[in-house]
Amino acid sequence: MAFVSSGYNPEKPMENRITDIGPRHFEEFYPPAVKANKGKWLYHEILEPGVLVHVSETGDELYTVRTGGCRLMSVSHIREICEIADKHCGGYVRFTTRNNIEFMVDSKDKVKPLVDDLMSRKQDGGCYKFPVGGTGAGITNIIHTQGWIHCHTPATDASGPVKATMDVLFDDFRDMRLPAHLRVSLACCLNMCGAVHCSDIAILGYHRKPPMLDHEYLDKMCEIPLAIAACPTAAIKPSKIKLDNGTEVKSVAVNEERCMFCGNCYTMCPSMPLADDVGDGIVIMAGGKVSNRITAPKFSKVVVAFIPNEPPRWPKVTDTIKQIVEAYAKGANKYERLGEWAERIGWERFFEACELDFTHHLIDDFRDPAYYTWRQTSNFKF
Amino acid sequence: MAKHETPLLSQLETGPWPSFVSDIKREAESRAKNEKGIDYQIPVDACEDLLGVLELSYKHGRTHWKHGGIVGVFGYGGGVIGRYCDQPEQFPGVAHFHTMRVSQPAGKFYTTEYLKGLCDLWEFRGSGITNMHGSTGDIIFIGTTTPQLEEVFYELTHTFNQDLGGSGSNLRTPSDCVGQARCEFACYDTQAICHELTNYYQDELHRPAFPYKFKFKFDGCPNCCVASIARSDLSFIGTWRDEIRIDAEAVKAYVGGELKPNGGAHAGRDWGAFDIQKEVVDLCPTKCMRYADGKLEINNKECTRCMHCINVMPRALRIGNDRGVTILAGAKAPILDGAQMGTLIVPFMKAEAPYDDIKEKVIEPIWDWWMEEGKNRERLGELMKRQGLQRMIEVLGVDPDPRMVQEPRSNPYIFWKEDEVEGGWKRDINEFRKYHKR
Numbered sequence: 001m002a003f004v005s006s007g008y009n010p011e012k013p014m015e016n017r018i019t020d021i022g023p024r025h026f027e028e029f030y031p032p033a034v035k036a037n038k039g040k041w042l043y044h045e046i047l048e049p050g051v052l053v054h055v056s057e058t059g060d061e062l063y064t065v066r067t068g069g070c071r072l073m074s075v076s077h078i079r080e081i082c083e084i085a086d087k088h089c090g091g092y093v094r095f096t097t098r099n100n101i102e103f104m105v106d107s108k109d110k111v112k113p114l115v116d117d118l119m120s121r122k123q124d125g126g127c128y129k130f131p132v133g134g135t136g137a138g139i140t141n142i143i144h145t146q147g148w149i150h151c152h153t154p155a156t157d158a159s160g161p162v163k164a165t166m167d168v169l170f171d172d173f174r175d176m177r178l179p180a181h182l183r184v185s186l187a188c189c190l191n192m193c194g195a196v197h198c199s200d201i202a203i204l205g206y207h208r209k210p211p212m213l214d215h216e217y218l219d220k221m222c223e224i225p226l227a228i229a230a231c232p233t234a235a236i237k238p239s240k241i242k243l244d245n246g247t248e249v250k251s252v253a254v255n256e257e258r259c260m261f262c263g264n265c266y267t268m269c270p271s272m273p274l275a276d277d278v279g280d281g282i283v284i285m286a287g288g289k290v291s292n293r294i295t296a297p298k299f300s301k302v303v304v305a306f307i308p309n310e311p312p313r314w315p316k317v318t319d320t321i322k323q324i325v326e327a328y329a330k331g332a333n334k335y336e337r338l339g340e341w342a343e344r345i346g347w348e349r350f351f352e353a354c355e356l357d358f359t360h361h362l363i364d365d366f367r368d369p370a371y372y373t374w375r376q377t378s379n380f381k382f
Numbered sequence: 383m384a385k386h387e388t389p390l391l392s393q394l395e396t397g398p399w400p401s402f403v404s405d406i407k408r409e410a411e412s413r414a415k416n417e418k419g420i421d422y423q424i425p426v427d428a429c430e431d432l433l434g435v436l437e438l439s440y441k442h443g444r445t446h447w448k449h450g451g452i453v454g455v456f457g458y459g460g461g462v463i464g465r466y467c468d469q470p471e472q473f474p475g476v477a478h479f480h481t482m483r484v485s486q487p488a489g490k491f492y493t494t495e496y497l498k499g500l501c502d503l504w505e506f507r508g509s510g511i512t513n514m515h516g517s518t519g520d521i522i523f524i525g526t527t528t529p530q531l532e533e534v535f536y537e538l539t540h541t542f543n544q545d546l547g548g549s550g551s552n553l554r555t556p557s558d559c560v561g562q563a564r565c566e567f568a569c570y571d572t573q574a575i576c577h578e579l580t581n582y583y584q585d586e587l588h589r590p591a592f593p594y595k596f597k598f599k600f601d602g603c604p605n606c607c608v609a610s611i612a613r614s615d616l617s618f619i620g621t622w623r624d625e626i627r628i629d630a631e632a633v634k635a636y637v638g639g640e641l642k643p644n645g646g647a648h649a650g651r652d653w654g655a656f657d658i659q660k661e662v663v664d665l666c667p668t669k670c671m672r673y674a675d676g677k678l679e680i681n682n683k684e685c686t687r688c689m690h691c692i693n694v695m696p697r698a699l700r701i702g703n704d705r706g707v708t709i710l711a712g713a714k715a716p717i718l719d720g721a722q723m724g725t726l727i728v729p730f731m732k733a734e735a736p737y738d739d740i741k742e743k744v745i746e747p748i749w750d751w752w753m754e755e756g757k758n759r760e761r762l763g764e765l766m767k768r769q770g771l772q773r774m775i776e777v778l779g780v781d782p783d784p785r786m787v788q789e790p791r792s793n794p795y796i797f798w799k800e801d802e803v804e805g806g807w808k809r810d811i812n813e814f815r816k817y818h819k820r
Contacts, residue, residue: 001422003529004506008536013456018539020584023485023555026563026573029492034563041566043697046646054564062564070400072524074409074429075501075510082494082501093497095490095514097559097608104564123404125395136647143517148439149432150465150481150524152447157439159402160394167397177650192715194517198612198723229758232718264717270449277443290612292604292619294667294690297611297723311440312390334653335644335665335690366720 031092033062033106049174050132051111063105065114067130068141068166068173071099072149072159080121080129088114098141098183100134136176139169139325143185143195147205153263154188155205155280161314162186165203168318169325179332179341182325183289190262195290200338201321202285202300207261209279210254214271215241219250222269227252230268232366235259281308282317286324286350287339298339301347303354305361320356327353346381384410385427386434390441406433409510420506424478424527428509431475432525435467453480453528455535458588461546462531478527479509482534483520483547485580488558488573490515499542507534517613518597519557520547545584551759552590556580558600559607566696567689568602569620569705570733576600578737579745592749593756603701604689610713610724615762616745617710617724618733622702625682626691632698633658633678644694662691707733709744711774712763722763727774729785744778751777 009015027035037056044054052064081101085093088110094102103114118130134140142165145151147158165184172178185195188205196202218224228236235258241251252272254265261279266272284307288300303324307316324338331353332341342350351358364370384407394403410429413422425431435446451464463481470477484500500521504510509525516522526534538544547555556579559565561572579598580587586596599610602620610617635641636656642649643656658678663671670684671691678698680691692699709731710724731739748762751773756765766774775782800807 001424001426004421004423006507006533006536007540008532010532013532016540017457019457019545020588021539021543021545022581022584022587023577024487024496024542024544026488026491026577029487029489029496030563031491034491039562039568039571041562041564042700043566044645045642046649049650052645054566064564068400069514070402070405071513071515072402072405073512073514074405074412075505075512076409076412077405078497078501078512078514082498085494091494093492093494094560095492097490097557099515101514123395123401123408125392125401125404126397127395127401127404128398129400131398131400136644136649138650145517148436148445148447150447150479152445152449152465154445157436160391160440163394163397163399163401163403166399170398173399175650176647179648181647190716192721195609195613197715197721198609226758230718262717266449273449275444280443290606290609292606292611292686292688293693294665294688297606299721299723309443311443312393334648334661335694369720 029092031062031090031104031106033060033104036060037062046136046176047111049138049176050135051115052135053108061107063108063111065103065105065111065118065132066096066134067101067103067118067132068128068134069095069099069101070159070163071141071144077129084114084117084130088117096141098134098143100141101130131170131173133173133175137178137180138174138176139172139178139182139184141173142166143183143199145186145188145193147188151188153191153267155207155263155275156188156203156282156309157311158186158188160312161203161282161317164313164315165318165321168322172325178325178329179334180337182328182338184321191267196285197299198288198290198297199300200286200289201324202288203317203321204283204285205280206283206306207263207274207276207280208306209261209274209276210235210256210259211263211266211272211274213251213254214273215249215251216243218252218269218271221271224250224252224269227265227269227272230264231259232262232264233258233260236265278308281306282314284317284320284324287342289337289339294335295337295340300339302362303351303356305359323356324354327355348381384433385430386437388433388437391433391437403433406511413510423507423530423533424509424525425475428475428479428525429511431473432479432509432511435469435473435476438469438472447479451480453531455531455546458546459590460548460550460552460588463549464528476525479525480528480531482508482523482526482531483516483549483555484523484538485545485547485555486515486519486521486557488576488580489560489563490519491563496542503534503537503542507537516547518547518554520555546588548587550590551592551594552588552596553583553586553592554595554597555587556598556600557608559602561600561602565602567605567692567701569622569701570602570707572600572602572620574735575618575733575737575740578735579741582741586749592753594759594761596749596752596762604687605693611710612713612723614713614724615711616748617713618707618740619710620705620733621687621708621730622705623730624702624704626680626685626702627700628678628680629698629700630677633695634676636695636698637676641695641697645696662694665690705733706730707740709740711748712761712766714761714763719764719767722767725763725766725771726786727778728780729783747777747779748774
């Protein structure tokens with residue numbers, strides 16, 4: 001492997017440097033039917049799971065075939081996407097806000113060959129490369145994060161649990177039998193990169209042990225006041241520590257009774273790691289949404305306080321999610337999102353319907369707003 | 383022959399959903415074979431070592447990436463997420479494994495020519511692994527070494543006319559829904575404003591100057607397909623302020639069963655024949671609709687534009703013609719103070735190029751305030767909680783509006799400004815005592 005220069009000269013780093021040019025202009029990438037009909041669309045239909053048609057006031061039609069994508073993907077896979085787009089779609093393709101892939105064609109007769117081609121492509125292990133689906137009242141792709149593939153603060157993996165969950169929910173990716181669309185998301189720690197706080201069902205990596213303190217290095221590695229300010233429950237204070245060799249160093253002390261394992265101090269200070277094989281696991285949340293349809297956007301609520309990490313397939317997590325999906329599918333009215341259903345029947349009924357335990361962990365105790373989540377009424381169901 | 387045994391990860395190659403493990407293995411094989419004779423600029427076995435370190439994490443139940451990492455390109459303060467493996471001897475291929483964020487085109491439409499070019503670059507100078515896309519919107523190149531960062535950046539800017547995205551305490555990469563490009567609900571051109579503001583604020587995006595991160599997202603309508611209300615500090619949601627357009631004939635076609643409700647979104651189950659009273663009129667949150675004698679009426683003055691009726695009958699009901707955006711501020715994830723959704727600050731504003739009102743009357747006054755008053759690592763939403771929505775209203779120079787609250791306050795701890803109160807606050811106790819003995 002010999003170094004090959006791009007033309008960049010490290011001796012003169014600012015020479016020929018181009019900056020602040022931003023992204024490419026979107027119009028360079030519009031398929032002709034999009035360019036011609038932008039802003040003129042009249043209506044759409046979902047012809048079958050994964051296949052949409054949009055009809056323009058000019059009479060033009062645009063057919064979209066949506067396929068699952070695993071977000072984390074190789075250049076070989078992207079090249080295969082390109083090969084398909086070249087073969088069927090005139091060299092155009094797009095990605096959705098949930099990391100699905102959309103292939104667009106301008107006439108109905110091009111749809112079936114495209115769908116057949118997509119569904120025929122499999123990896124050696126047998127999985128689909130491009131399963132068609134993700135439309136309407138079903139379950140689409142899982143918004144997720146980095147996990148153990150690239151991040152330093154996770155309490156669980158992302159790609160693995162997502163694959164395990166989508167395998168279990170796969171029929172609902174390919175179907176539209178639910179009362180409304182159901183959004184699943186995952187974040188591997190409570191920084192909640194992505195959509196965990198606002199999804200119908202959310203998978204959240206969680207720690208259960210306070211940080212370990214690397215006293216010898218802490219003051220060398222960390223801006224101590226930032227670590228102190230990072231704590232939502234003020235469990236961290238400055239302290240002086242005598243090391244085994246007798247030297248006194250500046251460090252911090254953690255009041256373990258006040259620590260709820262959020263990991264934010266570790267984000268700020270490398271000397272406070274907290275990951276743990278048996279302590280870490282998964283919290284399940286439910287009932288969030290972002291659309292304003294009928295009811296206002298909602299936060300998801302914690303409904304399972306802890307499920308252990310069980311790589312590689314996280315069976316208890318996927319079983320629990322399946323249980324919630326089936327209870328919702330059975331109980332909710334048409335158009336009702338999971339959170340709307342839970343609020344209508346009451347959370348006490350939600351736990352019963354989903355056969356989930358209610359434990360003390362689920363009762364809010366974070367500052368003043370916690371009070372408003374308790375029940376100040378005699379209206380409840382036995 | 384794989385370099386590392388991966389018995390746990392290999393179990394994720396079965397099942398119907400696309401397997402990231404199979405895909406990474408395929409890339410590892412492609413690099414090992416190197417049929418194109420590429421002079422790989424980072425270790426050829428980077429993908430094998432990535433699987434190796436991930437397998438170790440599956441075994442240990444813990445991440446094997448060291449804390450943090452500060453790398454980048456000259457001229458910018460962000461765009462690259464440094465990362466180093468904590469077992470570099472065992473997995474030298476990922477000893478350095480930095481992520482580069484590449485600014486995506488609005489709407490995420492691509493030509494294959496462009497994507498193939500990026501693939502060639504990343505195969506040559508990186509691991510060949512990507513995220514399509516990061517949650518904020520960027521194209522993510524996962525895994526390269528420090529010496530390659532400037533080389534990749536040089537190629538991106540010189541060959542691809544393409545910049546990096548944002549990271550750090552700055553304006554992050556804005557993103558948008560598909561908008562008018564392929565949606566009849568879009569109330570403004572989400573791509574046009576996303577592109578314009580991304581370019582207009584390049585300096586704020588590439589060189590961190592803020593107390594903390596700041597995000598823009600653009601949703602064409604209140605369905606919020608890019609989730610701006612939950613995932614951006616400033617959320618732009620398309621809306622209209624005149625009447626929903628009703629096509630009476632199409633309404634009849636829905637009632638008659640010729641058209642499928644919700645574009646056929648519920649076709650996987652038998653929900654019975656479409657019942658306009660039950661599925662639309664009765665579910666309207668403001669009950670401002672009436673269906674009688676085969677005619678649908680909407681009292682638009684009472685409509686809150688939730689989109690439900692339009693979503694159910696897209697061929698019969700259309701958004702109004704007097705369109706603009708509603709702007710909400712302060713959404714964030716839980717750390718530190720708790721999660722927030724966007725709070726309504728501007729009920730309606732026109733969104734037309736060059737968007738001067740949005741820049742000068744909304745974005746820049748908010749930045750001026752937050753950049754001065756925001757504490758270290760305090761998101762806009764937290765500053766709003768600390769200093770109050772009233773302060774935001776002052777900053778925007780607008781009058782308080784009942785649309786900005788869900789309900790009025792119930793506690794009576796009301797602040798008054800001294801000049802609002804007759805006689806001011808400077809009083810003499812001796813004057814008081816003349817009338818009130820001790």
